[in-house]
Amino acid sequence: MSFLGDLLWLVCGGLLSGLGWLCAGLFWCITIVGIPIGIQCIKLSGMSFAPFGKEVRYEGGAGSFLVNILWFFFSGLELALGNFFLGCLLCITVVGIPFGMQFFKLAKLSLAPFGAVVENA
Template sequence: MSCLGNIIWIIFGGLIGAIGWCFIGIIWCITIIGIPVGMQCFKMARLQLAPFGKKVVTVSDSSGNLLMNILWLIFGGLELCITNIVSGLILCITIVGIPFAAQSFKMAKLALMPFGKEVI
């Protein structure tokens, strides 16, 4: 069932979100200091393409992750969060879209603070 959900998800918004994550990841990878942030963006792009059947857990709450999350929020996270929230609100219009909206809201929450998170 998660395979079918992922295919429908890609068609109705997942691909656009993944392109956004990749674009911001490429921007971050321009500098050497931003490469870890860019790599995290590419991990989140994979999750954006296929969120069904996957779970996001918090691995660590270190001060380094907090600093990176603050920088991330300022330089790219807020835009991705707003994109996923708008997508989720549009998907909530129909009853069939509610599971997809839940995935979009999950990605919006993750777009705010992606560091210290692991995808299982």
């Protein structure tokens, strides 16, 4: 069932969200210092392309907190607002509510992706 959800997800805006994560990751990988941040973004783009059947667990320390602050100002706010907007747009219809909830999950992840672990549910 999650395969069908992921397939419909790509049509309902998941492709845009995944490309946003991928572009952010490539942007961060331009500099040597930003490569660890870019790699995390590219990993999370996989979740953004196929979010159904996956859960996010947060476990982080002081290092994750500091990188999340840097991330928030340079890339996180834009991704979070985009995902939140698409989630609100899809929640207008009853059929779009499951997709909107996935966008809200990604918006939360967009605010603080470091220290987050993606697991299959």
